[in-house]
Amino acid sequence: MGIREGMLALLADGPKYGYQLKREFEVATGEAWALNVGQVYTTLQRLERDGLIEAHETDDKERHSYRITDRGQDTFVEWMTQPIEPSVANRDDLSMKVLLAMTSGVVDAAVVIDVQRASTMTALQDYQRLRAETPETDLAWMLLLDRLVYQGEAELRWLDRIEDRIEQASTERETTITATRATTTAVTRASGSTND
């Protein structure tokens, strides 16, 4: 999420001063995302220029508080209710590794899969433990952990599935080779017989 949307979200809650926005944004993101004052004021100026917020009150140090405009409110609600485009990860590292293993033949694809499976399972075990230790009331934390758990599960299922596909492909390749030989022989025989 961008600083812009973060500022709008906080202002949707009521008018605030720049220094308040900076502090509340940092608290809201668990102090993980530190902002400098400059970033806050640049963002506020742009939002004001775009008509999404407007100056509200001025304190004795000549600082402005801002409030969200109707247009700002609409923009924020629209952003919140639009789906996030699914990221099409057709070039992620793991898929690349598996494909390269299959083509290069230097490292077995099965090894790549096994190594990844063990690592993802360990992570999943850690997330489940964290989930168990988190109070149900800590929704923010649960939201994140649930997401990580489901992502881990999905990756493990995917690994099982591609392992199946690779095994199947290698047996089918053998069958195809045999089948092709058989067909070739049959065709040769057939054409041979019409020639008779």
Added chain:
Amino acid sequence: MTERIVLSMRSVGKTFGDGVQRVDALLDIDLEVAAGELVAITGRSGSGKSTLLNIAGALDTPTSGTISIAGENLVGLDGKELALLRRRHIGFVFQEFNLLPTLKAGENISLPLELDGVPLADAREQAEAALNEVGLDGKADRYGDELSGGERQRVAIARALIGQRNLLLADEPTGALDELTGESVLQLIRSRCDAGAAGLLVTHDPGWAAFADRVVRLRDGRIESITHRSATPPTLERLEL
């Protein structure tokens, strides 16, 4: 804390049938489960999970290797001795609910104690307390078909760990439950192990397997890999607004 090994399997193998019918269901399995630990067995269908669990629970005997439960070597015990050992130390939870339908929830739990000579009133009292512990206070007089699927699994878990029993063996215990109920059953198994039981959980579901301290993956009857959870939990960046 000194590790108390509740279940120990050494070079265990199991073969069914012979000639062209021969199936090596388990090959060279080494496995230990200590008190306070939950171990998951995972792997594809047919990889040997249920066979391993049945042998761990003395419901079946290995073709080779040794197994001991609560320090007692099972090799050479006769059927009656095995039954006694099961009753004293081991509890099972299966996918299909395995409560005795003609008994009430409380009676299902107190039965193993009564068979062991615990006075009736005493046994019932312990069953009542065990039901409280799994969140089923006041449901002692319900019959199996008067309980939901999740509640029946809770009764099975309470029964599995009644008295001095402390080896909990579960084969796909969430197989017939929805996601949320399944999760609460898994949480209960996890917390019973945290409280000191030794647990062995068979599941093909990676999400459920991840509740365990160790995940043992079987492939064609052999241990393919073992994963442990990290000694120190990872720190994650919080996501809040």
